[in-house]
Amino acid sequence: MSFVHSLNIRSILGLSLFITFASFFLWPATSMENLGHKSNPIDRLRVAIKQTKISPPTITSTVFNDNPYPVTILVYNSPLDTAAPTIGLLTITPDGSAQPLELPRIQLRREWPPKTESLVQIGPGESQSAEIVLKEFITSQLEKKASVVLKGNWHMVWNKQKDEITVEMLEQAQQQPNPDMFTGAFSTESLEITVA
Template sequence: MSLVRTSSTARFFAGLFVTAGLFAYFTHSLPSLSLQLQMDDEPSPGPIAGITVSLTQKSTSPPTIIVHVTNTNSDPVTFLSYGSPLDGLALQLGLLSITPDGASTSLEVPTLEVQRKWPPDAESLITFAPGESQQQDIVIKNTVVPPDDIGAKAIVQLTGKWQAVWGKAKEDISKEAIEKAGIADDAYSGLFSSNELEIEVTA
């Protein structure tokens, strides 16, 4: 009889020990899990994370790339075109890297020192409505990059930095904010990067 009582008592304390251990584990784990969920739910600061940049090829001779910029934010976005993916001098500014097939490094593309008007005028600010997409061609001209340097195939990518991005329409940006651009209280700056695109080049 005493053996039965001893066995029951042992099982009772063993169960109590396991319950206490599980309680302590979940007590310490749940706060960190809750914090992780909160961090995952937090949106990226500013509208830059919601602007996508992608490349497609339009033609092989001369090799021409189409830059697509899309605003996936739920609000309008305005950015300064200087040094942006839609800058008409993107190739000459060194924003487009060109790596010939089999090469380990990209080509050295001649770049320009450009003097830009400051403060920027209205035409230098581009506004995108939510979901809107705009595009622009980048023609890899023979005078800038000879086809023989590129070869039959190459990998291209567009990278750079947004100098100033606002989460609002152009008409809602003050003149003072435009003059300050990237250091304005309501403006954001940050890096952009497109997909890597394999292009073909023909004579």
């Protein structure tokens, strides 16, 4: 192989390598940023619960937004829904029992489209909390301790600010998929609570 031929191959390989690096590191910079904004925000929403009162037993549910952008969630059937025990989001297992309580479920009539108070915006790195009080019909079935898990499905989460969500968007969300609205599962770790 001649020196000139070898030099040409090296030049072509070098140019190919340069184009590959340039296209990988320079061109996607803006497109990856846009793609990240369209990514599923649910993947980076953390939900945690802790007991904040013993009498009546009160659990505080907190949603942490680990996304680099604000998200807006519909409170209905979310971890911030204070009706969690009566709509099947809370699993309560008495201490020493293998089976959770069979709690009666209530069919709630929710206002639709929801008012703006039913939408909660959580900024990047911020959190929102709600207090879930265990009523007497639950505590009467418990002794001193129980294990609690909060789990369900996000029905509507947007990677947008609250003021960008319109009534039309809410109404259309029930009829057709929206690329800016996301659904998915949530679940907390088991929490041991004390009952007075």
